[in-house]
Amino acid sequence: MLELFIVFIIDLLAFFLIYLILNTGLNIELGYTGIPNFGTVFWFSAGGFAAGALASRLGAWLLNIDTSGIDFIRDNMIIVMKINNILEKSPLQALTLLILIIIIAGGIGAMLGAVMSIPTVRLRSDYLAITFLAFGEILNVIGTAYTPLVGGPPGIAVPDVWAWSGKLRFTVSTLTILIIAIIFFAYAEYLVRTPLGRSLRVVRDNEVAAEAYGKDIARFRLISMIIGSTLMSVAGALYVLYSQAVNPSFFRFHWTFLPWLMILLGGVGNNIGVLLGTFIYNTIYKLIVFYKFELGGILPFDVVWLNYILLGALIIIILIYRPQGLLPEKPPRIRLKVKERKE
């Protein structure tokens, strides 16, 4: 029973943390800068595809595995087995691989964020939301049609960068994700307090005022998109590495709608609120999944669909009765340093 409980907690924590990174990224764009990013799934799957496509290729290169005559998609299982066998013994190389993948995934996310910031400058928020929503799906189309990327619909296995930790694999991987999440979260909290963070909020609240004070709106949107997108892509990469598999079906529901729900629940523009919202949602969700089978027999349909109904209703209720979320945005406390004059 205790073991089951620990497995439950660790799995809950891992998903909570992956969502936390994604939501922190979305909060920088939506909460601080006011960019209605309805396409977070785009960056999440970009990171996921980067990790999925590169993990075995980079791993083989890093570990000097002979890859002549090997097709990374067709012989996917063989190469992943080979890499895992080596990674089981060498934590250092595994960590190098992990860090490399995360940096590359983040970089790809940042680049895509920079590209997609072009429409954010030119379009009004409603047109922008449509563009983001439509573009969210584009990578899934490419991933499905272009098999060398992640093997098309069946997907491929991904080397386990935590293979060296043996039985503690899930604990260690969750701890790694925890460290990364803490770094990003602390950065987001720091960002609010910097001049950059204040400029972002001015751009969000009043473009005219921002321009009057000489703020370059396009530049701030670009910066916000780059930071937010990096976080989202890293979250996607971590998700793929954690689950050791990737396929081109990142659903809009899971990776766009749920992050929005969690942020709205916690409080847009408040990092602590985002943390709270993410935690509450993930706990409830895991409990539903945990007790799902007891409900399953009674109803004439799959219980999964109740999730959609409940969450859709929940978000409408939040919007109507508590649009500011559980923890509304507060201006950050800034300690002004006043130099004491020596007299």
Next chain:
Amino acid sequence: MIVTLGTIEEALVYSFVLSFLAVGITLLYKTTKVPNFAHASFTTAGAYAVYSISTILNLNPYIGLPAAFLISTLMAVILFFVVLEPLRKRKASIQMLMIATLAYDILMYGVLNVYADTIQTSFKIPSRTVTLMRFDFTIAGFRGVFIVSLILLLSSVIILYFILNRTYIGISLRASMENQALAESIGINTRVTLLISWIIAGGLAGLGGGILAIWTQIDPSTGMSLVASMFCASIVGGLEEIYGAILGGFLLGLVELIGTEVLARTVGSWVTPYRPIIPLLILFITLIFCPTGLVSPARKAIRKLRGRG
């Protein structure tokens, strides 16, 4: 010949469906100022209404079309009264309204899936990736759905034109589109006009969905997979021009289906799976280079020419 007659027929039916959907989106955008993402589930609901009436009651599929109109209208009216009106009363921003329509879409997606599962277990009929194609008839080599949807689209446009230009309610609807405060000041009840626009838009989406069920395979996610195309059609038409949406629907439907076909024959069949990217590219190009759509610049150009002549 690069394109067969069959492909052109397919593309035209697809264009009709997109026109039905895009007109609704444009109408709602003009009246409520919100891009209605719940249009996806209105479409799916219409499709399932036609499918269930035809298979459960063993009727001709076309008899289900009025039911499709009604069920989607009902969904639209519920969205308007239960979700959007309270939000508008609380002075919610456009972003909030957009999220609300998206949330409603997700909710309805769940409901439609529950419905599909339930009819499958209780009536023992398949309910996923199903089609009514085999119940369709042919006239002079044309599929019935082509002729019926053409007639439906033409009559809808004529009726819409009549309502908007000749009836009191339509004129007040247009007035409240142009300037809501001014319309209210001369005694137009804008709540009623808004409601009318939701009824029309929901009903048209239901008709589009119903045609989809007869024309091709449907699934609870049918509407969601069309979201990009319908919004693209609406934006290409100019999001402010009701009849522009029909033009957008045609442009997009023809380019998406015939363009893919032509590319597949000339470049290679590997192009076909990339078809969903075409509306996205059109959307992106339109928004970057011509964000007001294709109709109003054309109109301006004509006006200029006339002014000179």
